[in-house]
Amino acid sequence: MINNYSYLYKKVITIGIVTEMTGLSARQVRYYEEKNLVFPKRTESGRRKYSFFDIKLLMDIAEKIKRGIQIDDIRMKLMNRENWEENMNVL
Amino acid sequence: MINNYSYLYKKVITIGIVTEMTGLSARQVRYYEEKNLVFPKRTESGRRKYSFFDIKLLMDIAEKIKRGIQIDDIRMKLMNRENWEENMNVL
DNA sequence: CGTGTAAGGAATTCTGACACG
DNA sequence: CGTGTAAGGAATTCTGACACG
Numbered sequence: 001m002i003n004n005y006s007y008l009y010k011k012v013i014t015i016g017i018v019t020e021m022t023g024l025s026a027r028q029v030r031y032y033e034e035k036n037l038v039f040p041k042r043t044e045s046g047r048r049k050y051s052f053f054d055i056k057l058l059m060d061i062a063e064k065i066k067r068g069i070q071i072d073d074i075r076m077k078l079m080n081r082e083n084w085e086e087n088m089n090v091l
Numbered sequence: 092m093i094n095n096y097s098y099l100y101k102k103v104i105t106i107g108i109v110t111e112m113t114g115l116s117a118r119q120v121r122y123y124e125e126k127n128l129v130f131p132k133r134t135e136s137g138r139r140k141y142s143f144f145d146i147k148l149l150m151d152i153a154e155k156i157k158r159g160i161q162i163d164d165i166r167m168k169l170m171n172r173e174n175w176e177e178n179m180n181v182l
Numbered sequence: 183c184g185t186g187t188a189a190g191g192a193a194t195t196c197t198g199a200c201a202c203g
Numbered sequence: 204c205g206t207g208t209a210a211g212g213a214a215t216t217c218t219g220a221c222a223c224g
Contacts, residue, residue, distance in 0.1 A: 006126065007098035007143050012108050014194095016215060017140065021103070026207060026216080027185055035184095045193055052098050065184075105215095107194060117195080118206055122214075127206095136214055138195060 007088060011041040011049040013036060018050050023059050035071045037061055037078065039088045053087055100177060102132040103138040109141050113149050121147060124164055126162045128169065130179045144178055 019026050031037050033048075036056055039050040050058075057078075064074050078084060101170060110117050123129050123140075129148055131139040141149075148169075155165050 010143075012104050012112070012143075014105050014108070014216085016134070017103050017105070020134070025185075027187085030217090031184065043107070043111070043193095046218095047193075047214095052101075052103075070183075116206075118208085121196090122205065134214095136195095137197095138214075158186080163205075 007024065008053050009051050011051045011054070013050045013052070013055070015048050015050070018055060018058065022056050022062070024058060024062055028062065029056075031059055032058065032071070037071065037075055051087075053083075057087070099144050100104060100142050101122075102142045102145070103139045104143070104146070106131075106139050106141070109149065112146050113153070115149060115153055119153065123149065123152055123162070126166065128162065128166055144174075148178070 013021075013078075015026055015029060018024075018029055022029070029038070033040060038050070038054050038061075040050050040054065042048060061071075061074055065071065104112075106120060109120055113120070116152075120129075121139075124131060125129045129141070129145050129152075131145065133139060136169055151173075152165055156162065
């Protein structure tokens, strides 16, 4: 079970690829982190690393914002998701 | 079926992360590409992008080389694998 | 509030080549 | 044959700040 998700949660994607895949700007992606909506890991030198799950999450977030939902409210919703803790912690 | 492997084959990992995960040098990773053992995609600006499958493959290759098997022979073996074509083509 | 941008610096990656053997 | 390395350049990413509103 856990193994099936190893690729989904593993944080290995740099921010450039993320903006490519999500269509968001780096500014947006970093801001959602600042607001504790996503939790990238860092390389030794400080570069952000995201998971496939983060990619999906970011697109989800951006879509909600576009619909007028505020970031604080989005975070509330997210924190109730069952995979939330997992997302924050998995390497 | 195909969907289950989307994360496995998707090329999104830059070479720095790859060397981190595999323990190989960038030189080695690029050389195996030169010899047609792995097929990274490229970003618009030419940066290499690898998949999780590539990571596994690279470690497999390195291990075989360490055991004295020549690259040409390794390629022969690889080309017989059922997922070979898939690996070469998937975005 | 959420995002754009210019700024300066640091880390990453690229290619082609020389070296060893 | 497989890998290390120095070289020079180009692309990426980082942070903190100003701007709009």
